[in-house]
Amino acid sequence: MENLVPHFAELIRRASTDLPADIEAALRRAYEQENAGSAAQNTLGVILENVRMSRAGSTPICQDTGTPIFYVYYPTGWSTLALKKQIREAVAQATAKSYLRPNSVETLSGKNTGNNLGDDFPYFHFEEWEEDYLKVDLMLKGGGCENVGAQYSLPDTRLSADRDLEGVRRAVLDAVQQAQGLGCAPAVIGVAVGGDRASSYIKSKEQFYRPLDDESPNAQVAALEKRLTEEANTLGIGPMGFGGKTTVLSVKIDSLERLPASYFVTASYMCWADRRRTMVYRDGAVTIE
Amino acid sequence: MSIVDLQIPISDDAIRSLHIGDQVRLYGTVVTARDAAHKYIMDTFIHPPAIPESEQALHDELRRLWAGGVIYHCGPVVSQDESGRWRFVAAGPTTSIREEPYEADVIAHFGVRAVIGKGGMGPKTLAAFKQYGAVYLHAVGGAATLIASSVKEVLTVYKKDELGVPEAFWVVRVEGFPAVITMDAHGQSLHETMAAASAQKLADLMGTR
Numbered sequence: 001m002e003n004l005v006p007h008f009a010e011l012i013r014r015a016s017t018d019l020p021a022d023i024e025a026a027l028r029r030a031y032e033q034e035n036a037g038s039a040a041q042n043t044l045g046v047i048l049e050n051v052r053m054s055r056a057g058s059t060p061i062c063q064d065t066g067t068p069i070f071y072v073y074y075p076t077g078w079s080t081l082a083l084k085k086q087i088r089e090a091v092a093q094a095t096a097k098s099y100l101r102p103n104s105v106e107t108l109s110g111k112n113t114g115n116n117l118g119d120d121f122p123y124f125h126f127e128e129w130e131e132d133y134l135k136v137d138l139m140l141k142g143g144g145c146e147n148v149g150a151q152y153s154l155p156d157t158r159l160s161a162d163r164d165l166e167g168v169r170r171a172v173l174d175a176v177q178q179a180q181g182l183g184c185a186p187a188v189i190g191v192a193v194g195g196d197r198a199s200s201y202i203k204s205k206e207q208f209y210r211p212l213d214d215e216s217p218n219a220q221v222a223a224l225e226k227r228l229t230e231e232a233n234t235l236g237i238g239p240m241g242f243g244g245k246t247t248v249l250s251v252k253i254d255s256l257e258r259l260p261a262s263y264f265v266t267a268s269y270m271c272w273a274d275r276r277r278t279m280v281y282r283d284g285a286v287t288i289e
Numbered sequence: 290m291s292i293v294d295l296q297i298p299i300s301d302d303a304i305r306s307l308h309i310g311d312q313v314r315l316y317g318t319v320v321t322a323r324d325a326a327h328k329y330i331m332d333t334f335i336h337p338p339a340i341p342e343s344e345q346a347l348h349d350e351l352r353r354l355w356a357g358g359v360i361y362h363c364g365p366v367v368s369q370d371e372s373g374r375w376r377f378v379a380a381g382p383t384t385s386i387r388e389e390p391y392e393a394d395v396i397a398h399f400g401v402r403a404v405i406g407k408g409g410m411g412p413k414t415l416a417a418f419k420q421y422g423a424v425y426l427h428a429v430g431g432a433a434t435l436i437a438s439s440v441k442e443v444l445t446v447y448k449k450d451e452l453g454v455p456e457a458f459w460v461v462r463v464e465g466f467p468a469v470i471t472m473d474a475h476g477q478s479l480h481e482t483m484a485a486a487s488a489q490k491l492a493d494l495m496g497t498r
Contacts, residue, residue: 037291039312042312043429046429046435047429049432050429050431050433050435053435053438059434059437060379060433061433061434062379062381062431063364063365063379063381063431063433064381064431098378101366144384144407144430159495160495170495173491173494174491177487177490180480180484180487181408181483182384184407184431231494234494235487235491235494236486236490237483237487240429240469241471241479241480242310242427242471243310243479243483271431272431
């Protein structure tokens with residue numbers, strides 16, 4: 001396999017220091033909508049200035065660089081062993097250069113591994129596909145927002161949530177309200193309906209790779225995505241929970257098969273520092289977008 | 290809605306004039322302290338009947354810095370130049386609630402006037418804010434680069450070898466550090482009021498189908 005380690009390292013640097021254009025644009029729109037001089041507006045102003053400074057100075061947008069989550073789409077014939085080895089090498093290099101904070105803590109001993117590598121860290125998903133090129137999607141999923149994700153088992157009597165889209169609506173609104181500002185709002189909410197407990201969480205976080213302005217191909221779900229974004233914003237929690245008009249930038253929903261006995265609704269929470277980037281290696285050339 | 294410039298050391302009058310929702314820009318010397326530093330303070334200065342001889346100097350220095358002063362819940366990323374001078378590279382706040390068991394005692398002992406962090410603190414600390422005259426300054430979570438740029442000088446660091454870089458007592462001079470008061474010296478907490486207000490809005494949304 002070609003040595004792509006420097007390119008993987010650049011993918012990580014870009015993800016950590018350069019906020020995606022669609023997220024930045026949404027934060028700017030939110031800034032413009034808040035009341036002039038309000039804590040909400042000034043907070044978004046600080047966030048936008050921080051984004052500008054981080055990009056210009058190549059410094060991490062947020063000091064919690066989170067869990068690097070790599071989705072690797074590879075053509076037939078490539079070795080996932082080799083890909084994993086190279087990406088892990090790139091993660092260690094990016095950590096040594098302070099683009100990533102050492103975040104891999106051995107749970108039982110409390111010891112930080114120091115280089116962001118552990119048996120199960122970072123997280124990889126490998127998928128062989130029929131294209132003739134390599135694509136790597138990277139997201140940095142922070143710890144603060146990870147802590148306010150929630151999973152519901154429907155029917156839920158506390159929420160009067162049944163096994164239908166109305167039940168999904170009630171669960172997601174509850175999750176956003178419970179999170180308050182602790183996940184560093186304004187947020188993107190990734191929702192998965194179905195699955196088992198594990199696959200439901202994984203699918204909910206895959207939603208964060210979606211472009212901010214897309215919508216579900218299912219018309220009913222797309223309508224719910226839009227409705228939930230508007231309704232979540234009426235909760236008034238605002239940036240960092242200071243109160244304001246924008247609590248949620250977008251709600252993204254997908255579904256997966258479930259057992260007859262189970263009906264999980266999983267709402268994962270991505271903070272305003274929604275760091276995601278894609279690397280494509282095609283015909284010997286690398287692009288990072 | 291104006292922004293208040295707050296100069297450290299902060300007087301009791303200045304504290305009592307502040308209310309939840311007020312926006313602040315902080316100027317002066319701040320000391321970072323997070324999980325390990327709070328444990329050190331409790332184990333060394335607050336719980337024992339007497340302060341160990343070897344730790345007396347640090348205790349007196351922290352007393353001087355924190356009388357009317359400010360604690361910042363932060364584990365910075367730092368760099369050091371050839372001459373040994375430190376610089377803050379990334380310095381966003383960490384979640385404060387982990388220090389809730391200790392902060393009231395720290396405020397009482399040292400005369401701290403403000404605690405900077407993320408996510409707010411609990412009822413024990415809120416009561417201490419009222420009793421001793423102090424406030425919670427909620428920094429902008431994740432604004433690591435901007436907050437580091439408001440740190441104009443790293444004056445010194447204590448216990449770096451024992452506690453490690455992120456957990457040490459970093460003494461820094463800040464200019465224009467942006468924050469919002471979310472807990473004040475009048476018993477008010479924006480975290481409480483926001484939770485209640487948003488719970489009511491949620492109930493309204495759940496009432497509609």
